[in-house]
Amino acid sequence: MNKKALAILMRARMRPNHLTNFALPPVSNEANQMLSNSQGTQSGSNGHENGNLNDQRSFEAVRESMHSAISKHKTEVLDSVLNDFSEGYFSLSFENRRKLLLTLAKEYDLSRTQVRELIKQYLGLQPPGNEAQSGGVEDECSLSTFYRIERNLRHSLKPVYETLFERINSHHEGLKFLTILRADILSVLAEGNIASLRAMDSNLKDMLSTWLSPAALELHQITWDDPASLLEKIVAYEAVHPISNLIDLKRRLGVGRRCFAYFHSAIPCEPLIFIEVALLKNIAETIQEVLWDYPPIVESEASCALFYSISSTQPGLAGINLGKFLIKRVITLVKRDMPHISVFATLSPIPGFMPWLLSKLASQSRLAEAENISCSSADNPGLTFYENVLEPEEEKALINSLGDLAAGKSGMEILLNVLTPTTHEWTDSDKLLSALKPPLMRLCVRYLLLEKKRGKALDSVANFHLQNGAMVQRINWMADRSDKGLSQSAGIMVNYVYRPENIEEYAQSYFSKGHIHSSDEVKQYTQPLTEMNPRTA
C-alpha cells in the first residue's frame, strides 16, 4: 500500500454511522457525486435556470443513447455508444432511472406479433419423429428447416432488452454496470410490484447467474498489503460483524487470521463475496473471543479453521449464489498451506430465529385471545392450531423468575413481552437469563433442524451451509451479545462443521431428502427432557 493511501486510511473514520451510504458500490457513489455535480452545474445546460426542463432533456438524451445501444447492428455497437449510455445513466436522478428502466421493460420487450406469426409457422411443421432411429439423409433438409423455425421462435421470445444486457456485458466493466442497474431495478420493485419490470429482473438475474459462474470467479487472499481502496471496501461491506476501527481491520488480516474474496475479471477491484477465517485451537463458542481475544495463538498450534463471517457485497447480485464453491475452495487452500488444521467450522449467526419465534408467539397470543382462552392456563389441547411452544417446566421456571410481574400471564405472553423490546433488558437479570436459557436453546434447535420451507431449512444461513455440505455441531448461549446478535437470535450462535470427507454426502442427502445432519449434543435438545437427558449446558 502506498504511503498516501495508508495515511488517508489512518485518518478516515473506519465506519461512518450511516452505513447505507458507504455500503453502496463505489460506482454508485461516483454516480451520486456525478448526479449532485450535474444537479449543481447542469452539465450540458444552456444557461436556463429551469431544472425540470434540463432534467427532461438529459433524460431524453440518455433514452436516445439507450435506443442506439439496442438498435444498432451488432457489429456496429461501438464503445462510444455504450460509454454514452452508461455515463448518461449514472447522471440520472433515481426518479429518471426508474422512468428509464420502465421504458426499457415495456418498450423493448418482445414483438408479440412476430411471436404469433412464428407460432403459426411452427405449428404447421411436422416435428422430428422418433429420432433415436437414425433419420435418412433425405430428412436432413426438412429437419434443418424445422430447427431453424424453432430457433427463430425461441429468439423471438427473447425480449429486446436482453440484447442491451448482452452488449453491456461485453463492454469494458459492463458487468459492474449491470449489477448497479439490477440494484436499481430491485429498489424500484421494493416500492411496489410492476409485472413488466419483475419479468425484466428475472431475465437479468438469469443472465447474471450464467456470466458469474463460480468457475469464472477468482479466489484471492486479502492481506494488509492490499491497496487501501480495496481494504476500505472490506470495511464497508462487512455485513456480519461490523469492523469498528483500524486495529480491528488489521487484526482480521493479521497473524492467526485469514480473509479470502472472490473477484471477477470484469468487475475489477471489487470483492463480490468474502469470508473471514480465524485459526484456533478449538471451535470458538462466542464471537467475542474471535473478535477481541488477543494475542492470537501461534499459527502452527492451530487445529481449527473457523469461518466467522461471510459477506456478499453487491445488492445487484441478490439471489445469485456466489458462495457455492467458496467454502470448499477455501478449505482446500487452507489444508494445502496448513496440513495440521483438521477441523473446519463456522461460528454463524441465526438471523431468522427471533423473527420466527416472535411471530410464532404473537400469532399464538392472537389465537388465544380470539378463542378466549383462559390466560392463566394456556395448555389447552382442544384447539388444533394452538400450540404451547413452552414445556411445562420451562413455563413454571419463567413465571417463577418474574415473581409478581408474571401475575395472570401465560409463559408465552411473558416470553413475548420479555423478548420484544429492542433494549434487551432481559440480559441484565441473572434470574431471567437462567430461566430463558433452556427454552430458547431448545426452540433454537427446533428452529434450525425442524422448521422448513419447501423441504429446506427456514433459516437462510443454515440453508447456505447445509447445502454446502455442513452439519449442525453445537449451539452456543450468549455467543453474540451485540445488539444485532440479541435481536437476531437472542445472542445464540451456531457452529456448523464441514468434514471434508463428508461434504458431498451431506450435501447430497440434504438436497434429496432434506436431511439435516447434526451432532448428538444438538439432537438432545429435540428429545423430551428427562433425568437421563439433562442437556449439556
Place this chain on the structure above:
Amino acid sequence: MNKKALAILMRARMRPNHLTNFALPPVSNEANQMLSNSQGTQSGSNGHENGNLNDQRSFEAVRESMHSAISKHKTEVLDSVLNDFSEGYFSLSFENRRKLLLTLAKEYDLSRTQVRELIKQYLGLQPPGNEAQSGGVEDECSLSTFYRIERNLRHSLKPVYETLFERINSHHEGLKFLTILRADILSVLAEGNIASLRAMDSNLKDMLSTWLSPAALELHQITWDDPASLLEKIVAYEAVHPISNLIDLKRRLGVGRRCFAYFHSAIPCEPLIFIEVALLKNIAETIQEVLWDYPPIVESEASCALFYSISSTQPGLAGINLGKFLIKRVITLVKRDMPHISVFATLSPIPGFMPWLLSKLASQSRLAEAENISCSSADNPGLTFYENVLEPEEEKALINSLGDLAAGKSGMEILLNVLTPTTHEWTDSDKLLSALKPPLMRLCVRYLLLEKKRGKALDSVANFHLQNGAMVQRINWMADRSDKGLSQSAGIMVNYVYRPENIEEYAQSYFSKGHIHSSDEVKQYTQPLTEMNPRTA
C-alpha cells in the same frame, strides 16, 4: 522459468512435423493419452479380451453419467457427477464421442409436446395492451400471469442439453471442457451435416460467445520468464508464421518484440488468442525482415509497432470473435509504455487471394471452352459472364515472357498454368516475375478492396482488420516467400494501418456502408494504367 522446465524446452524439438497432433489443446492430448491407456489396459475391464464389449460398457457408463449430470435437480449436481462425466468423456474413442454427441443432440432436445401445450395456453391469453400508458394496478396480476406463461414457453423452447452446458460451465475448468466438446462437434459436422447436431452446435456457440465476452478476457504480456508449459503452447499454436526453433521463439519475446495474449480465468494457462508485435523504425515490407533481421533496433528509436501475427488457438471457439478488442487494447498498452511509437500497422497475409484468383481463372477457362471461344484471343466482348481479368498490356507482357511456351494460349490460361503448381517454379524466373508482378499486384488490390460478400471484404483477415477500424495502407511484392505465403497470395502481403484517432470512424463506415479506407498508393492500382499513373513499385 524453472531450470528443469527450461532444460526440457531446450531439448525438445520445437516444432514436430505433424503439427496437427501438437496443435490439439493439451487436454485433448491428455485425453488421447488416457484413451490409449484405457484401450491398452481396459480400465474397468473384467479381464475379458473383447474390446468391443468393453467399449460398449464404457460408453454406457459415460452416457449414464451424462444423464445424471443433466437430470439431477440443479442444487444436486455435485462436483463428482460432473467430474465423472468429463473424465468419462475424455476416455471415449472419437467414434463413441460421436455417438454420445448425437445422443445428446437428439434425446436431450426439447419436449415438443410441452411446447405445443404451452403455445395453446399462450394463445389463449390477452397480450399486454399499449403499455406506454401506465396500466392500472388491477392489471398487474393478469400481466404477471401473462409474463409467467411467456417465460415458461421461452424456457420450454430451450433444449435440455443447454442445462448440461450451463452446468459444465459453472464447473471448475468446465469452459475448457466445453471448448473441447465443441471442437468434437465441429469435427463430426465436418464429415457431413446432421441437422440436430448443427442445431446443438449453434446453441453451444451462442452460449460460449456470451461466456467469453471480451470484458471477461484478460490481456497478459508473454515473456521469456513465463513457464515453459505456456511457451510451448505459443510455439504450438502460432498459426501465421510457424516458430521453427528456440532461437526464433526467444527472439519473438526479446528486445524489440512483444507478445500479448488473452486469457480467461476459467480456462487457466491457455492463451485463447495472441498477437506478436515488432518495434521498428518503419512499417516493414517483408516478413523476412521481421522474422530474421538481427539485431533488432534500439527500442527507444522505434516509431512503429508492427502486428505481424495473430493466432487464435482453440478450434472449439471457431466463429467466436475473440480478437474484437484485442488490437485496441494492445495499442493502448503500447502507447502508454512507449509514447514515442506513433504508427500502428500490421504485416498481414492475404489467405484468400490465390484461391479466389485460381477459381476465377478456372471458371473463366471453363466458360471459354464451353463457348468455344478462340483461345488465342480471349478478348471477346460478346459474352456476358466472360471477363478477361488481365489488361491488354499485362497479357502481352506475360505472353512475351514465356516465348514459344505461350503459343496458342490466352493470358489467363498461362496465368492459371503458371500459378497452379505448388512448386511455385515461377518465382525462379526473373522474366516471369517481372511480367507477373503488375497483374498480380493489381488483382490483389481488386480482391482486397472490391471483392465482397454481403457488403464485407471477401478476405477473412481483411474483414477482421477493417471491422476493427484499420485501413489498407500498402501491398508488398514478394513479402512472404514461404511455401505458405506463395500458395496463399503469390507472396504478396498487405500493411493495414490503425490510426488511433480514426479507428472508431473507419470501423463505423465499414459497418454501415461497407466502405474500405485505403491509401492513395493502394487506390492507384484500381485506376486505369496511364503514363500519369505508372504505379509505384
